[in-house]
Amino acid sequence: MQIKDVLLAPGNGAFFYDDQAAIRGGAIQDGFTYVGASTTPGFKSIRVPASSLSIGLVLTDETVVWGDMMNVQYSGAGGRDPLFETAEIADLTSRVVAPRLFDVDASRFRDSCTRVFEPVEHLRLPLAVEYGVSQALLRAAAHLQRKTMAEIICEEFDLPLPTRRVPIYCQSGDAREINVDKMILRSVDVLPHGLINSRQKFGVGGHTFMEFVKWVAARTRQIGRAGYQPVLHFDVYGWIGQEIGLDPQPIADFICMVADTVPDFALNIESPADFGSTQAQIENFAKIVSILDNRGSRARIVVDERCNTLEDIRLFAEAKATHLIQIKTPDVGSIADTARAVLLCKANKVGAYVGGSCTETDLSAQASVHISVATQADMMLAKPGMGVDEAFSIVGNEQNRLLAILNRRRTQNENVG
Structure with a gap:
């Protein structure tokens, strides 16, 4: 047509x-x-x-x-x-x-x-x-x-015109220290990802990782503006489970220990372990969530691996098997399903993080912004690439332009009314 x-x-x-x-x-x-x-x-x-x-x-x-x-x-x-x-x-x-x-x-x-x-x-x-x-x-x-x-x-999706800005999460890639400084100087809402994807980066018993967490917190206080308090979010690619075993109790103990080293910050730990299948991931992540919640920990876990499609997201959300779901946009498929996924998370009182990948493009990133703002996701990924500046400007500027348009629309509608 x-x-x-x-x-x-x-x-x-x-x-x-x-x-x-x-x-x-x-x-x-x-x-x-x-x-x-x-x-x-x-x-x-x-x-x-x-x-x-x-x-x-x-x-x-x-x-x-x-x-x-x-x-x-x-x-x-x-x-x-x-x-x-x-x-x-x-x-x-x-x-x-x-x-x-x-x-x-x-x-x-x-x-x-x-x-x-x-x-x-x-x-x-x-x-x-x-x-x-x-x-x-x-x-x-x-x-x-x-x-x-x-x-x-x-x-x-029968949603009201949004008013709230969606927090932006940046990822550092392997240039950790330089990119963390960039994020802090730009007052990014959530940082730094960290790309903790190997034994070398995680360290024996997680020692290297914990030192990095403490350094990010100290660096934030050192060079950040007064009152700046980002969420610290680290993706460990299953290495907690790989290093200390796949028992939910010691995994939760380790996460609490990390959180205790940065008591002034909210802490997100993404992909603490890979239990080998979606069902096993749901069962064991639910146990970790329960342990953390019962302890009153400020740490939250985030699911990525084994939670790809809209159906996977529904299973995790309904089971309360995570605090926050990364809705990894290319893995979800239709961008309409990304919108459905955010709304599904909200209905189940689970955090919705519109993520994606560094492999994306400017166009896909901009479209993701519109989905994130329309559905009022809890946070969204600065993408594409690993350079921080480019991704933060693409996503941040698109959000600001969109909110300016929506504010004008809202004013027009109020005047007509």
Whole structure:
């Protein structure tokens, strides 16, 4: 109806795809590369440049709206889709998705997603395809209705126009000290991620990690502005469990010990352990949550691995098996499902963190901002890339522009009323 042509353009993600199994297995870093053979199927080397595929929808007025497809940094790990292959995704999109796009009413976002993302031979489309195409469909609906993407989400999910700014979370990559300083100087709301993804970075008994936590807190007091009190959020990629075992009690004891070293800060620990399956993750994370809550700890745990799709998120939220869920946007698939995931978390009184990956693009990051603000998520990731400045400006500026528009809309509506 409103879509008359489909364009595809190969592109670059803002970071690299990494073989998590090989890194966990002890692969040594040599500069920016890793030495050794890859382990995860699809990887020809442990670290490969992230690729992406843009899809452009040509509307009847010749406007072209875009969305970007890609996978996350640790593709093929923790139940995720395999490594992104641009040629394969382009072929599938041309053969299956493009013909469906010509038959939808692009002004109706959720209905368009439902029609375009129907299974093929009983199999779901690759989540990267859903992610990129849904971004383009959301932009199409916004253009056709002359509204922001956030307003489209608010209308289709019956939400009020948002007023609250969503806190932004930055990730440091391996340049920890320099990037932590950048975050503190910019007064980032939540920091620093830390990329604690190897035994070397975690240390024997977690000693190296604990020293880093204490350093971040001390550095915040040293160079941060008066009154600055960020949430400290560290992703340990399962290393607490790998180092001290998969018993929830000692894992919770360790988290409490870390929290006690930074008593003035709220502490988030992401992926404390990987219990091998979604069900095992739910059961054991629920035990850790219970122990922390019963102790009145300020520490919260965050689930990432084994919690990928909307259905996974529902299971964790309903079981109260985490304090905060990372809604990892490329793994969730359709960006409409990211909105559903936030609302599902809120309904179950579980924190909703709209995350994603450093491998994303400016376009996918901006679309994520609109979902986060419309649904009033608890926090959102500064993305793409690992450089802090670029991601913080892309996400932060998009949020500020959006809120300025929404404030004007609200004023107009009040004047009319």
